[in-house]
Amino acid sequence: MKTLIRLFYLGILMSFLSACTTVSIDEMRWQETDIDLSKDSIVILGRHHSPEYETEPDLVSCIGKRLESGMRGLNVIPEQEFVNMLYPWFEPRTAPLTMEKFVRILDEPMIRDELEKHRVRYMIWVEGATETINQIGSMSCAIGPGGGGCFGFGSWENQSEYEASIWDFENTREAGRISTDAQGTSYMPAIVIPIPIIARVQSNACDGMGSQLSAFFAPEA
Amino acid sequence: MMAFQSIRPLFAVTSITLSILLTACSSSFVVDADFPRPLVEPIPINGELVLTDEFSTYVFVEDTETREDLEVDISNAQVNLFETITGHLFSGSDNPQNLLVITPSLEDFQYAVPRETRAEIYEIWLKYRVQVMSKDGEPIADWLITGYGKTPTAFMKSRQQSIDLATTIALRDVGGQLSIGFGRQPDIRAWLDDRE
Numbered sequence: 312m313k314t315l316i317r318l319f320y321l322g323i324l325m326s327f328l329s330a331c332t333t334v335s336i337d338e339m340r341w342q343e344t345d346i347d348l349s350k351d352s353i354v355i356l357g358r359h360h361s362p363e364y365e366t367e368p369d370l371v372s373c374i375g376k377r378l379e380s381g382m383r384g385l386n387v388i389p390e391q392e393f394v395n396m397l398y399p400w401f402e403p404r405t406a407p408l409t410m411e412k413f414v415r416i417l418d419e420p421m422i423r424d425e426l427e428k429h430r431v432r433y434m435i436w437v438e439g440a441t442e443t444i445n446q447i448g449s450m451s452c453a454i455g456p457g458g459g460g461c462f463g464f465g466s467w468e469n470q471s472e473y474e475a476s477i478w479d480f481e482n483t484r485e486a487g488r489i490s491t492d493a494q495g496t497s498y499m500p501a502i503v504i505p506i507p508i509i510a511r512v513q514s515n516a517c518d519g520m521g522s523q524l525s526a527f528f529a530p531e532a
Numbered sequence: 533m534m535a536f537q538s539i540r541p542l543f544a545v546t547s548i549t550l551s552i553l554l555t556a557c558s559s560s561f562v563v564d565a566d567f568p569r570p571l572v573e574p575i576p577i578n579g580e581l582v583l584t585d586e587f588s589t590y591v592f593v594e595d596t597e598t599r600e601d602l603e604v605d606i607s608n609a610q611v612n613l614f615e616t617i618t619g620h621l622f623s624g625s626d627n628p629q630n631l632l633v634i635t636p637s638l639e640d641f642q643y644a645v646p647r648e649t650r651a652e653i654y655e656i657w658l659k660y661r662v663q664v665m666s667k668d669g670e671p672i673a674d675w676l677i678t679g680y681g682k683t684p685t686a687f688m689k690s691r692q693q694s695i696d697l698a699t700t701i702a703l704r705d706v707g708g709q710l711s712i713g714f715g716r717q718p719d720i721r722a723w724l725d726d727r728e
Contacts, residue, residue: 363651365682398568399708403701404680421571 330510332495334519340487342479344433344528351432352386353378353528354393355475358438359403366437370473370517374437377521383528388429397425414483431480435524439473441493441513450501460503468496471516475524487527491520560603561692565700567616570711574623575724577630581618583611584637592641602643604695609703610638617707621714630727631667632720636660639676643695654694655682656702662710664720673719679706 346353355375357366368390375387394401400416407413413434417423450463471493477486495510588611594602614636622632640659646652657680664673681701683694714720 362682365653395568397571399570399704399711402704402708404705405708405712419571419573421573425571 330495330497330508332493332510332512332515334493334515336519336523337490338523342486344486346432346528351430352388353433354388354431355435356390364440370513371437373517374521378525381525410485434478434480436476437473441469441471443467444470461501461505463501465499469512470494471512473516489523491516559692562605563609563696563699565609567613567707569620570617572711575715576623577625579618579622580633581614582633582635587637590638613703613707617711633665635663653682654698656698658702660706672723673717675717677706677709
């Protein structure tokens with residue numbers, strides 16, 4: 312029973328352990344934003360065209376949640392719902408990568424009508440990914456009739472690089488760009504039980520990007 | 533009898549372990565996907581989709597010695613895709629001669645797994661031949677469409693989930709090319725221009 316209680320406390324302690332992450336954010340603004348919270352909506356889309364990497368859908372959804380719950384409570388259309396609504400114009404092969412191409416597809420009356428029907432005011436393209444850039448250490452685990460355990464030490468470094476480009480649908484112009492870089496090292500020492508001390512790099516990049524975007528849409532004081 | 537009874541639990545454990553090990557090396561599953569209606573201006577003619585038995589029952593089988601066994605049943609998904617796209621591609625015509633007969637066939641199914649590409653993604657390529665004929669059986673166009681799909685990441689996903697997702701994305705890619713490109717195909721465009 313005592314062992315179970317100890318394991319329970321150890322579990323709680325482990326859930327609070329997390330390694331540090333450094334986040335840096337840059338913002339460029341080319342025009343003021345103007346959004347009617349009662350009617351207008353925005354959409355956040357990940358870039359999926361590159362063969363080497365893909366912006367993670369969970370990051371896109373995380374930024375959307377931050378904007379919905381942020382200080383202005385923006386109305387965010389979920390990525391998959393938007394892509395299905397405008398199928399096949401926002402698939403990896405067909406999605407407009409530049410504002411010029413976006414303006415060109417707006418010539419299709421059905422696309423323009425659909426965007427107007429859902430009152431899409433801004434479109435935010437998120438490009439980038441989180442990668443493991445460095446890994447060191449080793450760990451070995453063994454199991455036998457009397458029990459099992461692990462011994463060793465591992466560490467890995469994750470890096471997130473994301474850039475959000477904010478497109479103004481009404482004025483067909485790019486309103487601004489926000490870039491977020493995050494870096495952190497996770498550790499996993501193991502003496503019988505592996506204790507993960509994880510750097511929440513992608514999650515912190517999402518928090519940083521979400522807060523900055525929220526501020527971007529805030530009215531000027 | 534006693535000896536057999538004492539062996540029975542051991543036999544059961546061994547059988548379960550063996551069956552787990554055997555199924556770990558092979559997988560067989562059905563891709564079940566729905567596709568949204570395409571947002572394109574319908575062409576004012578009649579369209580008829582002809583699906584062969586081979587197309588409607590197609591199952592990809594990988595049984596080469598160098599790769600793990602794999603069976604992917606994409607019959608329902610590809611039927612669903614072509615029915616959805618062609619169902620919204622034409623707005624109809626009063627003239628019965630203004631009819632295009634579309635017969636798709638799957639020419640090739642290829643895939644790559646992370647072990648082969650050294651990237652944390654699964655990839656799928658689908659190559660379709662779309663034959664377009666007039667009502668009288670006159671060939672109008674013979675169009676090859678290659679669809680590509682990849683998983684955002686293979687992390688925390690099973691082989692089955694990843695191939696299923698990548699196949700669905702590849703099918704959506706095929707549907708996109710078919711719906712946007714159909715009226716722009718030079719042979720089909722010329723045939724449509726003759727009817728105007």
